[in-house]
Amino acid sequence: MSEHYFTETPSSDAKQRELSLELGGHDVTVTTVAGTFSPTRLDLGTSVLLRHLPPPAPGDLLDLGCGWGPIALDAALAAKDAEVDVTVWALDVNSRSLEATAANAKRLGLDSIRAVTAEQIPDDLRFTAIRSNPPIRVGKEILHDLLGTWVPRLAPGGRADLVVSKNLGADSLHRWLTQTLGGAFSVTRTGSSKGYRVLTIHRGESSD
Numbered sequence: 583m584s585e586h587y588f589t590e591t592p593s594s595d596a597k598q599r600e601l602s603l604e605l606g607g608h609d610v611t612v613t614t615v616a617g618t619f620s621p622t623r624l625d626l627g628t629s630v631l632l633r634h635l636p637p638p639a640p641g642d643l644l645d646l647g648c649g650w651g652p653i654a655l656d657a658a659l660a661a662k663d664a665e666v667d668v669t670v671w672a673l674d675v676n677s678r679s680l681e682a683t684a685a686n687a688k689r690l691g692l693d694s695i696r697a698v699t700a701e702q703i704p705d706d707l708r709f710t711a712i713r714s715n716p717p718i719r720v721g722k723e724i725l726h727d728l729l730g731t732w733v734p735r736l737a738p739g740g741r742a743d744l745v746v747s748k749n750l751g752a753d754s755l756h757r758w759l760t761q762t763l764g765g766a767f768s769v770t771r772t773g774s775s776k777g778y779r780v781l782t783i784h785r786g787e788s789s790d
């Protein structure tokens with residue numbers, strides 16, 4: 583059976599590539615690996631998301647489904663430049679993604695990135711920011727479970743930004759988030775570009 587980018591332990595040839603691109607306002611070179619999401623280039627949806635993001639706020643930031651790490655690396659680079667104290671939790675199920683993200687963080691001298699599985703994130707941690715190009719292809723049930731697990735872990739006043747292709751259900755996901763998250767959260771479409779929507783979720787300041 584062929585492997586997906588969300589396979590936990592890929593067995594395919596781990597071919598590595600060097601990729602030069604701009605992240606967090608820096609020209610960088612990273613290493614990507616086959617068996618992870620979009621190893622040949624920065625995904626178009628991810629590039630739409632990165633262009634829409636505010637500077638990282640101090641605190642804990644979750645990159646939900648980190649792949650080889652572009653969102654986590656972008657956040658950590660921007661935070662370092664701004665001298666903002668941010669811990670970036672780069673979460674994935676795919677062991678190769680986690681290894682690639684950790685290696686890229688080391689290569690770029692970013693010690694604020696922790697490449698982790700869900701079990702390695704402390705239960706009581708709340709995030710000031712969540713950023714994600716979520717894994718739509720896992721199917722609606724798993725996707726809803728994933729977002730329903732992590733988005734409620736935004737701290738009061740926190741903000742989540744998600745990029746989703748219009749053709750892969752961005753508008754129905756927007757409706758689902760609005761219906762599911764409850765009154766403490768607001769969901770807004772803050773961007774629309776190149777067939778992608780950026781959905782921004784704010785959690786109110788009160789902890790209810």
Ligand SMILES: C[S@@+](CC[C@H](N)C(=O)[O-])C[C@H]1O[C@@H](n2cnc3c(N)ncnc32)[C@H](O)[C@@H]1O
Nearest residue numbers: 587588619628647648649674675676715716717
């Ligand atoms: C669309 S890719 C985005 C990867 C990377 N953030 C990027 O922008 O290039 C979604 C990622 O979510 C990961 N993923 C799938 N299921 C997951 C789960 N249950 N928990 C965490 N990550 C998951 C996949 O392995 C994949 O790396």
